[in-house]
Amino acid sequence: MGLFALFSRWPLLRQLRNKDSTALGETAMSARSEKLAPRTVQADKVVRSICPYCAVGCGQKVYVKDGRILDIEGDEDSPISRGRLCPKGAASFQLVTGTHRVTDVLYRRPRAMQWERIPLHKALDMIAERVKQARDSTWESHDDKGRTLNRTLGIAHLGGATLDNEENYLIKKLFTGGLGIVQVENQARI
Amino acid sequence: MPGLGISFGRGGATTFQQDLANADCIVIMGSNMAECHPVGFQWVMEARERGATLIHVDPRFTRTSAMADTYVPLRAGSDIAFLGGLIHYLLENERYFHDYVVHYTNAPAILREDFQDTEDLDGLFSGYDPETGKYGPHTWQYEGMDGVVPAAGHKEVFSEPGAGGHGKVRGKHITEVPRDKTLQHPRCVFQVLKRHYARYTPDVVSRICGVPKELFLKVAKTLCDNSGRERTSAFCYAVGWTQHSVGVQYIRAAAIVQLLLGNIGRPGGGIMALRGHASIQGSSDIPTLYNLLPGYIPMPHAPDAQRLAQYIHNNESASGWWSQFPKYIVSLLKAYYGDAATKKNEWGFHWIPKLTGDHSHMSTVANMADGQVKGYFVMGENPVVGSMNGALQRKGLQKLEWLVVSDLTLTETAEFWRSAPEVLRGDVRPQDIQTEVFFIPAAAHTEKEGTFTNTQRLLQWHHKAVEAPGEARSDLSFLYELGRRLKKLYADSREEKDRAIQALTWDYPTKGPREEPEAEAVLREINGCTVADGKPVSGFTELKDDGSTACGCWLYSGCYADGVNQPARRKPGREQTWVASEWGWAWPANRRLLYNRASADLEGRPWSERKKYVWWDAQRGRWTGEDVPDFIADRPPSYRADKGDRGLDVISGDDPFLMQADGKGWLFAPSGMMDGPLPTHYEPLESPVPNFLYGQQCNPARHEWRRKDNPMHRAWGDPRYPYVVTTYRLTEHHTAGGMSRWLSWLSELQPELFVEVSPELAEEAELENGGWCTVYTARGEIECRVLVTERMRPLRLGGRRVHQVGLPYHWGYTGRVHGDSTNDLIGFTADPNVSIQESKAFTCNLLPGRRSHDRRAAFGWEPWPLPPGVVEVPRDLEGVGPPEQPPQDKE
Ligand code: SF4
Numbered sequence A: 001m002g003l004f005a006l007f008s009r010w011p012l013l014r015q016l017r018n019k020d021s022t023a024l025g026e027t028a029m030s031a032r033s034e035k036l037a038p039r040t041v042q043a044d045k046v047v048r049s050i051c052p053y054c055a056v057g058c059g060q061k062v063y064v065k066d067g068r069i070l071d072i073e074g075d076e077d078s079p080i081s082r083g084r085l086c087p088k089g090a091a092s093f094q095l096v097t098g099t100h101r102v103t104d105v106l107y108r109r110p111r112a113m114q115w116e117r118i119p120l121h122k123a124l125d126m127i128a129e130r131v132k133q134a135r136d137s138t139w140e141s142h143d144d145k146g147r148t149l150n151r152t153l154g155i156a157h158l159g160g161a162t163l164d165n166e167e168n169y170l171i172k173k174l175f176t177g178g179l180g181i182v183q184v185e186n187q188a189r190i
Numbered sequence B: 001m002p003g004l005g006i007s008f009g010r011g012g013a014t015t016f017q018q019d020l021a022n023a024d025c026i027v028i029m030g031s032n033m034a035e036c037h038p039v040g041f042q043w044v045m046e047a048r049e050r051g052a053t054l055i056h057v058d059p060r061f062t063r064t065s066a067m068a069d070t071y072v073p074l075r076a077g078s079d080i081a082f083l084g085g086l087i088h089y090l091l092e093n094e095r096y097f098h099d100y101v102v103h104y105t106n107a108p109a110i111l112r113e114d115f116q117d118t119e120d121l122d123g124l125f126s127g128y129d130p131e132t133g134k135y136g137p138h139t140w141q142y143e144g145m146d147g148v149v150p151a152a153g154h155k156e157v158f159s160e161p162g163a164g165g166h167g168k169v170r171g172k173h174i175t176e177v178p179r180d181k182t183l184q185h186p187r188c189v190f191q192v193l194k195r196h197y198a199r200y201t202p203d204v205v206s207r208i209c210g211v212p213k214e215l216f217l218k219v220a221k222t223l224c225d226n227s228g229r230e231r232t233s234a235f236c237y238a239v240g241w242t243q244h245s246v247g248v249q250y251i252r253a254a255a256i257v258q259l260l261l262g263n264i265g266r267p268g269g270g271i272m273a274l275r276g277h278a279s280i281q282g283s284s285d286i287p288t289l290y291n292l293l294p295g296y297i298p299m300p301h302a303p304d305a306q307r308l309a310q311y312i313h314n315n316e317s318a319s320g321w322w323s324q325f326p327k328y329i330v331s332l333l334k335a336y337y338g339d340a341a342t343k344k345n346e347w348g349f350h351w352i353p354k355l356t357g358d359h360s361h362m363s364t365v366a367n368m369a370d371g372q373v374k375g376y377f378v379m380g381e382n383p384v385v386g387s388m389n390g391a392l393q394r395k396g397l398q399k400l401e402w403l404v405v406s407d408l409t410l411t412e413t414a415e416f417w418r419s420a421p422e423v424l425r426g427d428v429r430p431q432d433i434q435t436e437v438f439f440i441p442a443a444a445h446t447e448k449e450g451t452f453t454n455t456q457r458l459l460q461w462h463h464k465a466v467e468a469p470g471e472a473r474s475d476l477s478f479l480y481e482l483g484r485r486l487k488k489l490y491a492d493s494r495e496e497k498d499r500a501i502q503a504l505t506w507d508y509p510t511k512g513p514r515e516e517p518e519a520e521a522v523l524r525e526i527n528g529c530t531v532a533d534g535k536p537v538s539g540f541t542e543l544k545d546d547g548s549t550a551c552g553c554w555l556y557s558g559c560y561a562d563g564v565n566q567p568a569r570r571k572p573g574r575e576q577t578w579v580a581s582e583w584g585w586a587w588p589a590n591r592r593l594l595y596n597r598a599s600a601d602l603e604g605r606p607w608s609e610r611k612k613y614v615w616w617d618a619q620r621g622r623w624t625g626e627d628v629p630d631f632i633a634d635r636p637p638s639y640r641a642d643k644g645d646r647g648l649d650v651i652s653g654d655d656p657f658l659m660q661a662d663g664k665g666w667l668f669a670p671s672g673m674m675d676g677p678l679p680t681h682y683e684p685l686e687s688p689v690p691n692f693l694y695g696q697q698c699n700p701a702r703h704e705w706r707r708k709d710n711p712m713h714r715a716w717g718d719p720r721y722p723y724v725v726t727t728y729r730l731t732e733h734h735t736a737g738g739m740s741r742w743l744s745w746l747s748e749l750q751p752e753l754f755v756e757v758s759p760e761l762a763e764e765a766e767l768e769n770g771g772w773c774t775v776y777t778a779r780g781e782i783e784c785r786v787l788v789t790e791r792m793r794p795l796r797l798g799g800r801r802v803h804q805v806g807l808p809y810h811w812g813y814t815g816r817v818h819g820d821s822t823n824d825l826i827g828f829t830a831d832p833n834v835s836i837q838e839s840k841a842f843t844c845n846l847l848p849g850r851r852s853h854d855r856r857a858a859f860g861w862e863p864w865p866l867p868p869g870v871v872e873v874p875r876d877l878e879g880v881g882p883p884e885q886p887p888q889d890k891e
């Protein structure tokens, strides 16, 4: 490279030439950084979502390519968050794609020392049978004064504050409305 | 949430986060908003940029305090004294908003003659039953009334025999309640309020809270200067207020302040409840709570709800919006049981199980530890870390026959049988734990669709981006499959007890290769439809009580109006007005700022140009403005109810709180609260000092679990546990850590548990910054690092110096970063209204160095006895106090 060419790449000169007083524009770019692009541009779709942590309810954009999540960023369209996410919201990409995710159904037999894998449909069958057994054996149709109770206190539930409204609706409907389980609770109390 | 519900009519934040920018003054109390709701805090900062004053009142100096104009340190657990002091100040100095108070609150209503205040009874109200440890609210009534139905809270207290309204509709004579609009009558609410708070003077506030008098007066003055016709102030709170044995009354106290200042229903005003989970508001609205059905419809109690008619009579109000109650319950039963719900079988009402008392989380766990619960479902929650007395929770899990945990990863709750401290130590062997455990991997929010309800009652739809990995499934799918199996198992039964599950409607359409149920179909059911043609209704006003409509949650009715998924609306904020009504959908009826009729004066004109929001358009004969009017759209301000009017006719043009039986904001709660009509300062169950105001030390109606595995300290001044401790959250972690402690990005930022202490305390307890410390209570002990900081300050209470320490609570024994669980220190005690535990103020002791054992009362450790010469002191006046276990329903 000739001396002149080298000299003309001197940032100060470029800054003067480009009238870029803050040096935040093109002057700051190198040949390499000029070619860089955010990984989100590769996305084949952008799905609108909501941060799953706290109740501020920040908008999220989920960038997807070939059925995999590339990144999650704040949604600048949201009138509440205006594109921002806090450290938790910004970490939700790791929350959903991280190696901590367990993707098998696990089962621990009574008194066992280890988990074992079982298929989902089998687990569902087993749980349904246990629900029936526990419900039937603890059913209270009436109290000692002959008043209708129609319930079981032998089964309980906890959870809901991080779930969708639709999921909470089915919990209450199935457990309380269908099975007579009274002890249905969530974090709103805790 | 009943604190807001009972005061104003609905259990949700009265305003929305963006509206905070309109405030002239914001008081943040019981919340560290900058760190716990960081993105919401931008609206507070925006208000500050527009010139608002920010006040932060909190035991700890935090990043919120750093941004505040005024920071007020106060003793954890003394907030009612502080708020009561504000009420005293603005009544004494006549700084309340006169016209608003006279017309929009129940200040002029006259109470019965036999009402007695805590001033008369040394800390008790009239109506206390020493045998049950409960209050009956009949003496708290308006004069001449047969009882009013509260819009929220414990409606059933009135349905108890002898309580007034048994078996007949209450509130018929609401228009005849004597009122004194001059506010002079000695028994009018205004005067009662004045007397109740007469002793909450700046000196007393200073004495109880440890707040210097001048600082308190500065807050009071700033707040008053920024309220009135031209200006408005807002309050923000979080669990720093709710997690106390008098938590609901904290919120009631703020509600009284805001009503007196005329700050409710107006832009830049209100009470912003800051919730900590993506859908915690939703999980109360469509409740996974034992005592509620969707839309705050109370679960039936066995003694008072054997028949539908009896249940309806106990819950509907003759006046106000709850006169619509029959429509909502019948439509819900139709949604649950479909064609099987007929008029003849009372729409299947008897299939809904009946309560007989408290069946809340803590009662359930206590029963579990006693071996009475066989099976337990835990979905997206980690009670072993997130709930109080974690060791007792684990003891409960050990006694189960089976446990189902659904989560993203193996939480402490899922692994209690193999990596809990008592197991690792060898005190309990896995071979001896007979509990069968199922772990169901859950789908993440990006792998399913549905709605979250955020802190401002806003439903926002999240779309599905990708398929869940492996066998992970949404809880929706899990429940749907489980329900199908159970319906099959019970299909051939002829037993009466199995009719409900047989009748339950469960035919949701499925989609995708895995045949997962469609969340949108569930949303449709929640919205409601006309049974005949399945057409979605446009809102709850279309619901009927004749079985012709079905609706899963009347409060959310309208979220699928016109067959459109309203929560999925995403018109960019910058293309709308600042209210942004076309982003998502807010309950009720897409109203963003509740009670907004109060933003206009008696004649329906804005109180001021500056605070214009909703007003009466006389030409069109309608309410109009920036938002959906929270009022009957065409009812003129001049309309007055007649004697004998019923239902919605009772709502006059000057009744902005239309959910309330009398249309007014409740300064005084004649019904609905379990622990008194007015907030009163009681000490936490464990306190450094006796109650300065009353002989009654603690909330007389609190819940207590007196068990060997749940020991408590001396009521006050326990020499074994001299320090006040308060727990809190960090920005980088989320509650029990299930969604944060497994992420390296977050764990790196906050790797381990620490205790915040002041330099003075560090010296007294010989603690070193960065060194180890053992924190212990009678329930157990934990170890953590020491953070010596001037952000914690010793307080002066009279002549005494009181130290406070702060403890975050996110750690446990599994995950990427481990640590002891702070909640192992906390006992089971609860507020009687909502059964929330007291984790924001209790006492502890500190020792330098690491713990040598891992003592837990739940596993047989016995705390040290009181030193010789020190005796127990009572928490209650003679003959007062909770019975042994949380009270069961009485005959
Ligand atoms: S550290 Fe915090 S402030 Fe800095 S870029 Fe990351 S999220 Fe933003």
Ligand code: SF4
Residues within 6 Å of the ligand: A051, A052, A053, A054, A055, A056, A057, A058, A081, A084, A085, A086, A087, A088, A089, A090, B036, B037, B038, B039, B040
């Ligand atoms: S990004 Fe942060 S502030 Fe926003 S919802 Fe998520 S956790 Fe809350």
